[in-house]
């Protein structure tokens with residue numbers, strides 16, 4: 001009988017037991033139904049669906065099979081296999097309770113497996129997501145929350161957390177999650193906001209562009225509070241937050257995040273390893289002689305551990321499946337001070353199973369032993385190895401003053417999932433037991449209680465009441481679920497095989513029920529024990545779910561929550577950045593076009609300016625020089641005629657003065673050219689300022705450096721001799737004579753002669769006129785003296801004309817020579833070329849500046865387009881990340897580790 005009525009309902013009655021129809025050998029699947037209700041309950045339906053879908057060892061979904069409604073029995077050991085004849089509806093079967101219990105056990109396993117698979121998948125997906133985030137973060141450094149680590153008090157202790165043990169990050173995170181305000185998704189604001197600098201989210205590039213504010217990609221401390229796992233903690237105590245924020249560059253935030261992601265991935269891997277680990281350890285402890293060893297043997301259906309009326313187990317005996325020792329049944333006794341390693345024989349002594357009796361009492365030599373045995377039961381019944389959870393049983397020494405502490409320490413070990421406390425029904429709890437339970441209850445919350453030796457009790461009801469009363473006091477949590485956690489059994493009533501037997505079979509392997517396991521009390525005891533076993537299995541699974549799956553779930557929830565927040569923040573930042581750069585591009589486009597146009601226009605204008613200025617300078621020089629050369633004779637050269645006898649000296653002086661005059665004119669032209677150049681340079685500067693503004697680099701123009709190149713002395717180039725004819729400009733004299741004759745015909749001879757002679761003009765005319773007047777005869781007489789006079793007068797006149805003739809002659813000669821040298825053109829060319837050269841330099845600089853400006857704008861445009869593309873990619877990526885992480889988080893959230901398996905209600 002299920003003495004404590006563990007399922008909370010009455011004993012199975014005809015009509016309420018479960019049955020299945022259909023042919024087991026055929027392909028029809030079992031039809032579980034609730035008899036009495038008339039139809040399949042919802043939870044029974046769920047259970048059926050689970051059985052259909054889950055193999056029990058990994059939760060693979062055989063969707064096709066489900067769809068086709070075909071039942072596949074394999075793998076055989078994985079399935080619930082009723083070991084008795086099916087019952088028809090309404091027919092009562094004594095074993096239905098056991099069947100129900102086994103079924104519940106199965107459901108628990110399936111449920112556990114489903115959860116494990118779901119979490120495993122979520123871990124894989126999260127790792128993949130984190131890796132992608134790492135890649136993205138390398139290309140587009142994510143905006144990231146940070147918070148200064150305050151000198152925080154130690155985290156509050158939760159009753160289910162054992163002190164002193166290193167807990168996973170998840171557990172602590174769980175507290176944080178529980179403690180903190182729930183407002184997770186918030187409008188993203190950058191770190192700057194907290195400093196009161198910005199009112200809205202600002203893109204990183206903009207922040208970068210504004211160098212002094214170069215805020216890193218951090219979000220507000222408020223938002224940072226919402227982060228748990230991916231939080232970057234800045235260990236820079238003492239620095240004001242603003243300084244920390246500004247001391248972080250975009251890249252360093254990126255690498256911090258990268259680091260944090262690596263940590264997270266590592267942690268996820270270790271969690272995956274943990275949830276994939278199927279081993280679980282159950283510590284069986286209790287008072288001296290309470291029947292712990294007997295209980296363990298009953299669970300194993302094999303008399304492995306020595307049982308004695310007097311306390312005998314003095315060391316911890318761990319019973320493991322033989323497969324963990326390469327299939328060899330033996331005992332490894334670990335001497336004190338050694339850390340056991342199965343592969344290192346120096347850490348233990350090997351014994352045969354039958355020698356166990358000597359070892360367990362030898363606490364002086366050994367601290368514990370490992371017993372590898374073959375499980376004689378089938379997989380679905382086995383405790384040591386059932387595929388979902390392989391349980392290692394640890395038989396502890398009975399509690400007394402000496403062993404209490406050691407056992408308490410042992411129980412606290414991380415790998416101990418469940419503590420089973422065996423108490424003697426006759427003796428109730430001793431002081432040591434109470435102390436142990438009281439302490440363990442605080443740490444592990446629940447305990448599995450086995451009240452052994454129930455067969456010895458006469459007044460069973462009273463015994464139950466008394467024991468439960470004590471449990472209520474010692475461990476209220478256990479008392480609350482006493483139907484599942486407190487069992488009254490008689491371990492010695494369970495048929496066990498002798499230690500030597502190692503094969504499955506007979507009654508020992510089965511549940512005992514319905515297989516000739518005896519009648520009456522004996523059968524009742526066996527049923528109770530079976531009940532206990534099923535509960536224990538469920539309890540182990542539940543505890544495993546707590547100890548192995550819960551950290552994974554908590555951590556996943558945290559990391560996925562962080563990812564969602566991070567994604568939401570970054571999606572908005574990317575959107576802002578995208579909007580900003582799109583706007584920037586819109587503004588940049590016309591500026592760029594303008595700069596392109598400006599460059600062409602300025603180029604043309606400058607070229608025109610140079611062309612015009614040098615052209616003007618050329619013409620000016622040429623005209624001025626030409627005029628100067630042609631008029632050199634007429635100008636006042638400042639040379640006085642010293643008289644006929646120094647005529648040659650006079651000629652030399654004149655020549656030098658003329659050359660000087662021409663040279664001076666050249667200088668004058670150069671001066672004008674210089675002025676023109678200065679004007680040209682300033683025109684170019686105006687253009688530069690117009691188009692480049694502040695970016696125009698002004699050049700200091702040193703006009704005095706112009707025309708400093710070698711200029712050959714004119715005297716060296718011009719080389720002509722003064723000839724005697726140069727003094728007498730006959731051609732000129734004649735010319736002058738002609739001019740005067742036309743105007744003085746009517747003047748009287750004397751007056752004319754006298755006047756003209758005196759005036760020195762038209763002497764020949766005068767002579768001829770005088771001849772006419774005087775008459776031919778008179779003239780004949782007068783001819784000789786006249787001729788002499790005339791010659792004398794002529795000679796006198798010619799000589800007197802030297803100061804007038806010589807300059808003309810010399811000027812003509814100079815002119816001819818200069819023309820031959822192409823002097824005017826050469827100089828005009830030289831000066832204008834210099835002007836061109838002088839203007840070309842600032843012109844080139846201006847062109848260069850304009851080109852640079854254009855290129856800069858082009859580069860800016862290219863950069864902006866790049867940022868635009870990146871932001872667009874980032875926005876899409878973070879949008880997807882947000883959805884993805886929310887999706888996976890939702891799935892993780894639906895993994896229920898607390899409540900009972902969905903099918904349990906149907907089985908209750």
Ligand SMILES: Nc1nc2c(ncn2[C@@H]2O[C@H](COP(=O)(O)OP(=O)(O)OP(=O)(O)O)[C@@H](O)[C@H]2O)c(=O)[nH]1
Pocket residue numbers: 287288289290291292293294295306307308309310311312313314396397398452453454455456489490491492493
């Ligand atoms: N009547 C009865 N006797 C039992 C039961 N379980 C164990 N015994 C007997 O109680 C005695 C002690 O059993 P053990 O299994 O050695 O007890 P233990 O708790 O392992 O002892 P230590 O570990 O040495 O403290 C043995 O003689 C068993 O046969 C039971 O359920 N009913």
